[in-house]
Amino acid sequence: xxxxxxENQSNISVAxxxxxxxxxxxxxxxxxxxxxxxxxxxxxxxxxxxxxFQAPITSLITLQxxxxxxxxxxxxxxxxxxxxxxxxxxxxxxxxxDLVHLMLRQLINxxxxxxxxxxxxxxxxxxxxxxxxxxxxxxxxxxxxxxAAQCFNNEYVFxxxxxxxxxxxxxFANAEPGDSGTFSFVAKVVAYGMYHPLHSLSLSxxxxxxxxxxxxxxxxxxxxxxxxxxxxxxxxxxxxxFGQIENAISKKVRQQYEEAPYPRWLDFVFPEPRPxxxxxxxxxxxCDDVPRAGTxxxxxxxxxxxxxxxxxxxxxTECSVVAIDLSRRSLAYGARQASRYGISNIEFVHGDILExxxxxxxxxxxxxVGSLHHLEDISSGIQALTEILRPGGFMRIAVYRRSFRDxxxxxxxxxxERLQTFTTSELRAIRxxxxxxxxxxxxxxxxxxxFYYTGGFRDLLxxxxxxSFTPMEIKAMLEKLHLQFLGIDYSxxxxxxxxxxAAHPDETSSRNxxxxxxxxxxxxSEMPSLIKFWVRKNG
Ligand SMILES: C[S@@+](CC[C@H](N)C(=O)[O-])C[C@H]1O[C@@H](n2cnc3c(N)ncnc32)[C@H](O)[C@@H]1O
Numbered sequence: 431x432x433x434x435x436x437e438n439q440s441n442i443s444v445a446x447x448x449x450x451x452x453x454x455x456x457x458x459x460x461x462x463x464x465x466x467x468x469x470x471x472x473x474x475x476x477x478x479x480x481x482x483f484q485a486p487i488t489s490l491i492t493l494q495x496x497x498x499x500x501x502x503x504x505x506x507x508x509x510x511x512x513x514x515x516x517x518x519x520x521x522x523x524x525x526x527x528d529l530v531h532l533m534l535r536q537l538i539n540x541x542x543x544x545x546x547x548x549x550x551x552x553x554x555x556x557x558x559x560x561x562x563x564x565x566x567x568x569x570x571x572x573x574x575x576x577x578a579a580q581c582f583n584n585e586y587v588f589x590x591x592x593x594x595x596x597x598x599x600x601x602f603a604n605a606e607p608g609d610s611g612t613f614s615f616v617a618k619v620v621a622y623g624m625y626h627p628l629h630s631l632s633l634s635x636x637x638x639x640x641x642x643x644x645x646x647x648x649x650x651x652x653x654x655x656x657x658x659x660x661x662x663x664x665x666x667x668x669x670x671x672f673g674q675i676e677n678a679i680s681k682k683v684r685q686q687y688e689e690a691p692y693p694r695w696l697d698f699v700f701p702e703p704r705p706x707x708x709x710x711x712x713x714x715x716x717c718d719d720v721p722r723a724g725t726x727x728x729x730x731x732x733x734x735x736x737x738x739x740x741x742x743x744x745x746x747t748e749c750s751v752v753a754i755d756l757s758r759r760s761l762a763y764g765a766r767q768a769s770r771y772g773i774s775n776i777e778f779v780h781g782d783i784l785e786x787x788x789x790x791x792x793x794x795x796x797x798x799v800g801s802l803h804h805l806e807d808i809s810s811g812i813q814a815l816t817e818i819l820r821p822g823g824f825m826r827i828a829v830y831r832r833s834f835r836d837x838x839x840x841x842x843x844x845x846x847e848r849l850q851t852f853t854t855s856e857l858r859a860i861r862x863x864x865x866x867x868x869x870x871x872x873x874x875x876x877x878x879x880x881f882y883y884t885g886g887f888r889d890l891l892x893x894x895x896x897x898s899f900t901p902m903e904i905k906a907m908l909e910k911l912h913l914q915f916l917g918i919d920y921s922x923x924x925x926x927x928x929x930x931x932a933a934h935p936d937e938t939s940s941r942n943x944x945x946x947x948x949x950x951x952x953x954x955s956e957m958p959s960l961i962k963f964w965v966r967k968n969g
Contacts (some may be wrong), residue, residue: 445472452486460493470527479699480536487533488541504550512554535579536697540882549588552577552624559621560597563614575647578623585884586854589862598625616644623651629659665762673785679806680782682894687757690885695737703747714916714964716937725750729793731783732801736764743776751776783811792820799828803897809907822969828962830898833954840870845891854884861887901947916964917941
């Protein structure tokens with residue numbers, strides 16, 4: 431008997447409730463196939479917050495004994511064997527699941543052994559398409575489209591051999607004009623898309639139309655990878671700007687982010703909007719005199735690719751946001767995404783934090799997350815921002831933590847000894863060399879999402895300018911600038927917040943950077959890369 435819509439909804443909600451305990455959990459040993467079956471039983475598009483399930487899904491897949499067996503025999507498997515074995519272990523096709531396809535299409539993989547398996551599978555597909563294009567089946571096309579989407583997401587960070595480079599170049603060597611309509615041609619385009627963005631193929635409008643007829647998988651590849659690129663180019667060219675970019679370090683940093691906009695982000699989950707004063711009261715509990723402003727004027731300073739600006743713009747019931755950055759390409763990425771989500775209360779503007787006075791605007795809230803540590807002198811950046819902050823206004827700042835960044839020093843030095851061109855292929859080769867060297871440990875870097883895509887890797891270990899700070903240095907700087915320290919922002923680290931409050935329940939400790947420095951030293955290994963904190967300009 432067919433199930434009714436109501437029964438179907440109820441099954442989905444039972445399955446969702448069952449997987450809820452898996453949220454954000456990373457398995458360290460394989461708990462059994464029943465967990466995989468449970469995951470596979472949930473219709474993928476009913477999981478709105480897939481990011482929270484990335485760790486459980488990935489760890490369950492990579493801990494399967496069959497997965498370990500594939501990794502061990504990777505060099506001996508012929509392409510078809512590799513393809514067949516991967517279907518069930520990686521994509522859970524034997525369970526009829528599309529979950530892994532969706533995860534790899536929407537997110538950036540952040541697991542090294544998954545990357546190793548996908549890198550080999552990609553090579554197997556390329557060899558297969560090259561040698562036997564006529565044998566390619568629709569399900570192969572689906573998996574190649576997923577790998578192509580993942581490689582687009584991770585900006586082609588997977589290591590590629592000289593053989594793969596050559597095969598890619600040769601894929602269309604003997605193509606005839608009439609080939610465009612054939613399934614083999616579509617397979618070759620998708621195979622090529624696993625290694626390069628499709629806009630680099632310069633396909634004609636007619637060829638794109640033909641490709642679109644091969645189902646939603648191929649259609650999406652074309653929309654995201656060809657049309658988005660054209661939209662962003664237009665937006666970047668027309669971006670309004672303020673002031674001049676004169677500072678030599680700003681010019682270098684600008685060049686880096688024009689070449690590699692950061693961060694790479696793909697999907698946005700809307701927060702529940704709240705009034706400004708309720709929000710501030712929640713973040714800074716002792717702060718009682720927050721005005722019930724009408725529309726909160728916010729500045730996001732160094733907004734990158736816009737995720738941060740969109741988060742601020744949707745966080746408050748009434749607000750308007752100015753989002754500035756040195757990189758036009760980053761701003762264009764943000765503007766395209768804002769329009770995709772129907773968000774209209776952000777103005778993206780090109781310019782240097784050091785020149786914000788030229789905006790001729792004042793703000794109730796300024797957020798500078800991950801940008802100020804790329805200045806030559808952080809104090810002059812904070813000073814410039816303070817001048818356009820209204821009296822009594824709030825600033826949320828996040829800068830690199832010295833104790834954390836020091837752990838990345840060997841990896842940074844390793845990269846910088848080899849850096850010359852900063853091209854994708856050079857960054858990929860350096861990353862591969864780093865992953866295969868044994869001289870020092872790179873676990874700190876490998877635990878970060880940034881390690882798993884090209885722009886993130888560049889931002890993490892190949893940055894042209896970065897500073898880092900201790901709590902005491904922050905204290906000295908804020909005193910000099912006459913800014914009131916209001917406390918650490920623990921939004922992303924609730925466990926650390928709980929530990930701090932357990933050790934220091936009194937309110938004054940939360941506003942004391944000396945106490946925080948001692949606390950940080952006692953739990954150094956748990957502290958994240960950024961120190962995030964709140965400050966206020968005197969009223
Ligand atoms: C690491 S990204 C952080 C982006 C964003 N705030 C976030 O958290 O996702 C740093 C951004 O700061 C921008 N930036 C660095 N120095 C800047 C300056 N002097 N003026 C404006 N933007 C700057 C860079 O162009 C880059 O997009």
